[in-house]
Amino acid sequence: MKSKDRNYFKILRAGINTTYQDLGRNNLYHIGIPFSGAMDKRNFQLLNSLLQNDYNSPVIEFAYQGPHLKYFGKDIFFCISGNVSFKIITKEGVIDGNSYQCYLLKNGDEVDIHSTNKSVYGYFSINGTFGVDYYWGSCSINTQAQIGPNNGNKFSKDLEIEIIDINNSFNKRKLDYLGSTIENIRVIKGTNYDYFSESSQNKFFKESFKITKLSDRMGMRLEGPKIENIVDPNIKSEGLVKGVIQITSAGDPIIMLSDHGTIGGYPKIATVISADYDRLVQLTPGSNIKFKDVSLEDAETLYKLYQMETNNIISQIK
């Protein structure tokens, strides 16, 4: 490709943990590869809908501090989802951008994504397609197993993000959406619930837990009342799933997230319901959470309602 025909972003600052993500990869747990994919699927879906991209198009996910990007090429639109502070730097000046709103970028313009506000993950994409390689049908970067584009590594300074396709019939769109947050995380009791003393079972649901700094795309470690194991601090190693809460030998809960190890040997006290996962991963270290027990039937209904709500938000894009 001749350089004058190229459309690309140059990374001036990479941010803390910036990666390509899509819906992730299925059916690889048995060889030790987790789902990965965008942590907050709702914000992923909203972004691709706003940009009129295919529902599984690659986006750039960032955590806390995002990237600072400089654009080279023909006119393009970009959009950011999540609760994010960012600036758009053009020849005319600098403006503060709003999430869920599309902006035009011209050759030489910059987007500086300062931070996510009271949340962890944000998403950036364009009305087009990033040039990414696919591994097992997904471009999601899993830095732990070094799988995905960019040799499975997070973005670094000076990386160039190629754009292979721009949707020229795109019309600027926006959405008035404030996001939604939760403090009570709804869970279903786990397969080893009876490994824990009755008083600890009560504490698990009555007292609050603090999210520690030892939290990333693999897992979220919590701190609070110690959960007392009265059977065995270990089980025979077995499969894990997204959202499952294990209790470590030290008595602390750890919640498995999208890049988690596929098998583990700690007892499972509970599992976060699918409807609450997107909002769980957005909780920042230092936040306090409480667990609320729901039945399997309720969890299934709550997931359907959550999906309906997402579709309703998408229908309000104009």
Next chain:
Amino acid sequence: MIKNILNLGDAALYCDFGSDVNQEINSNVIKYFYHIKKLNLKGITNLTPSYNKLIISYDLNIHSFLSLKKKIENIEIKENNKLEKNLIEIPVCCDNNFALDIKRVENKLKLKSEIILEKFFSKNYFCYMTGFVAGMPFLGDLEKDMRLKRLETPRVKVPKGSVGITEQFCNIYTFETPGGWNILGNTPQNIFDTFNQSNPNLVNPGDTIKFYRITLDQYNEIKR
């Protein structure tokens, strides 16, 4: 052969094959795993076989717990269904630079290092499962006098290729990762190949592994 099916959260079936860890129970898990995998059921998003459990993750938009449970319960697997088994030979170098825990193992087992290694290399091992990190095989079983616990404090970084033992099992670290197994050596062989997407794992559940010992020169030769 499945004793009981529970739910693990709202999007996975937890199929229990028993509480013991042995090759008979595990072979049943693996048979179910391959059988269900082959059925290619719509809405199944992951299958995770382990020693004595099989976890089936599914898309909540397509299945509910009760409907999928019924489907799985109705699956019939013939007892004489033979497992496909491969014999895989893997070179291991036990040079002092690689055998990180040989002294500890000597002390705990009260055996000389040469005896430990002789015993370790004299057996074939069965692959119960792969996972935790991509491609890591969980192999067994070690002789009774070769069994010891994990390190009291796990290493923050176990080098890639390390071959370790704990309890009745051995494994190979396919990536540099934290871990607490007792490391006896290192293999120059790549066990997980990201670029071979149709078959990235050298070792799969049900396979048999034969380790053979190589010198440091041979190790470097293969590594080159």
